[in-house]
Amino acid sequence: MTHDMLQQAARNAMAMGPAVLLQGMELQRPIDVVRAPALSVDDKRTILAAWASDFYAIDSMPALRQVPGMPEPISIDEVQSALKELDRRYGI
Numbered sequence: 332m333t334h335d336m337l338q339q340a341a342r343n344a345m346a347m348g349p350a351v352l353l354q355g356m357e358l359q360r361p362i363d364v365v366r367a368p369a370l371s372v373d374d375k376r377t378i379l380a381a382w383a384s385d386f387y388a389i390d391s392m393p394a395l396r397q398v399p400g401m402p403e404p405i406s407i408d409e410v411q412s413a414l415k416e417l418d419r420r421y422g423i
Contacts, residue, residue: 359401359402360405360409360413361409362412364378364382364413365416365420372417372421376414376417379410379413379417380414382405383414388407389404394406396410
């Protein structure tokens with residue numbers, strides 16, 4: 332029973348995606364995540380990595396990511412650019 336509940340919680344978290352972490356933060360683009368002072372670098376990387384995941388790729392347009400709760404699809408190039416900027420800013 333506990334195993335089933337944990338699996339359901341994991342599925343729910345994946346379905347909600349990074350948008351649940353961004354609630355109330357007015358972050359709609361990947362670069363907004365990089366610039367967010369309230370987030371740690373680890374949180375920023377987690378959010379951007381989730382956003383880049385193939386899990387959110389649009390079937391007919393795999394270069395776009397659509398995260399539930401976000402207003403529009405984002406290109407994988409934009410997410411990767413934000414990850415590179417995060418690395419640059421933090422010397423990673």
